[in-house]
Amino acid sequence: MAKRNYGQFCGLAHAADLVGERWALLIIRDLLVSAKRFTDLRRGLPRIPTNVLSARLKQLEADGVIERRVLPRPEGSVVYSLTDYGHDLEPIVHALGRWGARSMGEPKPDDIVTPDSLVIAMRSTFQPDVAAALTASWELRAGPAVIHVKIDEGKLTTDVGELPDADLTIETGPAIKALMAGELTAEQAIEAGHVRLEGNPALLTTFAEVFRI
Amino acid sequence: MAKRNYGQFCGLAHAADLVGERWALLIIRDLLVSAKRFTDLRRGLPRIPTNVLSARLKQLEADGVIERRVLPRPEGSVVYSLTDYGHDLEPIVHALGRWGARSMGEPKPDDIVTPDSLVIAMRSTFQPDVAAALTASWELRAGPAVIHVKIDEGKLTTDVGELPDADLTIETGPAIKALMAGELTAEQAIEAGHVRLEGNPALLTTFAEVFRI
DNA sequence: CTGGATCCCTCACGATACTG
DNA sequence: CAGTATCGTGAGGGATCCAG
Numbered sequence: 001m002a003k004r005n006y007g008q009f010c011g012l013a014h015a016a017d018l019v020g021e022r023w024a025l026l027i028i029r030d031l032l033v034s035a036k037r038f039t040d041l042r043r044g045l046p047r048i049p050t051n052v053l054s055a056r057l058k059q060l061e062a063d064g065v066i067e068r069r070v071l072p073r074p075e076g077s078v079v080y081s082l083t084d085y086g087h088d089l090e091p092i093v094h095a096l097g098r099w100g101a102r103s104m105g106e107p108k109p110d111d112i113v114t115p116d117s118l119v120i121a122m123r124s125t126f127q128p129d130v131a132a133a134l135t136a137s138w139e140l141r142a143g144p145a146v147i148h149v150k151i152d153e154g155k156l157t158t159d160v161g162e163l164p165d166a167d168l169t170i171e172t173g174p175a176i177k178a179l180m181a182g183e184l185t186a187e188q189a190i191e192a193g194h195v196r197l198e199g200n201p202a203l204l205t206t207f208a209e210v211f212r213i
Numbered sequence: 214m215a216k217r218n219y220g221q222f223c224g225l226a227h228a229a230d231l232v233g234e235r236w237a238l239l240i241i242r243d244l245l246v247s248a249k250r251f252t253d254l255r256r257g258l259p260r261i262p263t264n265v266l267s268a269r270l271k272q273l274e275a276d277g278v279i280e281r282r283v284l285p286r287p288e289g290s291v292v293y294s295l296t297d298y299g300h301d302l303e304p305i306v307h308a309l310g311r312w313g314a315r316s317m318g319e320p321k322p323d324d325i326v327t328p329d330s331l332v333i334a335m336r337s338t339f340q341p342d343v344a345a346a347l348t349a350s351w352e353l354r355a356g357p358a359v360i361h362v363k364i365d366e367g368k369l370t371t372d373v374g375e376l377p378d379a380d381l382t383i384e385t386g387p388a389i390k391a392l393m394a395g396e397l398t399a400e401q402a403i404e405a406g407h408v409r410l411e412g413n414p415a416l417l418t419t420f421a422e423v424f425r426i
Numbered sequence: 427c428t429g430g431a432t433c434c435c436t437c438a439c440g441a442t443a444c445t446g
Numbered sequence: 447c448a449g450t451a452t453c454g455t456g457a458g459g460g461a462t463c464c465a466g
Contacts, residue, residue: 007324008325010313010333011311012242018313038429049458089312093225096224102224102298108220174222217458265438268438
């Protein structure tokens with residue numbers, strides 16, 4: 001049984017054949033942050049059925065977008081990662097994320113925030129020109145999702161997990177989006193209790209300037 | 214009944230909620246070329262069921278990506294066009310199209326080529342720096358799809374339809390992709406009979422340089 | 427415990443017919 | 447022309463189970 005496809009000899013149609021199916025782009029989003037095992041992907045995409053995840057991974061691998069590697073002993077575990085071709089989707093994922101964020105209102109009651117999505121949000125909103133020559137680090141906590149962001153002389157690195165010696169730790173909720181969109185100033189966010197800070201509070205303004213929707 | 218969504222407070226997930234469903238991106242592709250009526254969209258997407266087209270148009274309108282306008286008399290007909298927000302997808306559609314084109318092999322027997330997809334292919338592969346200060350025009354015929362391309366002092370305009378006074382008319386098939394990808398030189402394409410020209414044949418090489426996968 | 431496979435159910439999609 | 451109506455099919459969703 002051949003895969004369903006759009007039947008058009010067109011780059012966009014072919015791209016949609018490859019990564020246009022449900023969940024595919026979110027799998028790629030998480031793999032852009034780091035290579036992952038099957039179970040890690042499940043954790044980052046709690047609502048994906050395992051059979052769908054399994055099917056997507058198979059198809060994406062067959063299409064040359066991701067790779068499946070079995071680690072050497074003693075782990076013996078399976079790791080999925082992007083191929084070079086798949087990794088070339090990064091600017092597209094970033095641009096789509098920025099585009100979508102512009103019309104994203106308040107989170108619905110059972111919306112979740114995953115660490116990987118936060119990392120991508122940081123990477124895609126980073127303003128290199130604003131951050132030129134800047135050096136600073138933040139830890140960002142949104143509910144259970146904890147990530148960190150470092151800028152070293154204008155160069156960005158960001159990943160999931162804590163950063164105990166961060167210059168500023170920001171504990172926040174959805175308001176972080178309003179802050180990054182400029183709908184809220186740092187002062188307003190602090191006053192309204194939308195953020196809890198630990199460290200150098202002046203760096204909250206810097207943060208809002210460097211990461212911009 | 215609420216729309217199915219990914220349940221993640223994430224720009225990419227939200228974008229996928231808006232334009233990630235089947236056919237949505239192809240509808241947007243065609244609307245990027247020009248505003249269209251329901252029947253025009255059907256013509257450009259022959260395999261889309263009308264109820265799906267109808268559902269997509271409704272949802273995209275509700276989400277602020279497209280607009281539905283009823284033309285004043287005597288037409289009284291309905292026209293769909295992109296909103297400003299929807300139009301902002303253009304660079305993303307172009308980038309995805311280029312990405313997909315890289316892994317697009319030979320067309321399958323019943324693959325079709327539509328005029329709109331060709332126009333988008335031209336726009337997304339246009340190399341402004343190569344074309345700087347250039348002035349030339351082409352008519353491109355791929356089966357029933359006929360489009361034209363004009364470059365006026367480096368500025369590109371392209372649309373569906375003929376261009377009787379084009380500097381060069383190119384009648385071709387899938388080989389146009391190989392030509393644009395550099396897998397085939399203009400001479401080889403001519404020699405192998407992949408293209409039929411009418412006009413200034415030297416402009417075929419120019420074409421292959423200016424439109425590059 | 428990881429990495430899936432399997433089952434069942436539902437609903438979105440696909441094909442076609444039909445209407446204002 | 448611009449859709450709606452109907453109906454069959456298959457992909458997606460959810461739970462459970464199994465092998466290494």
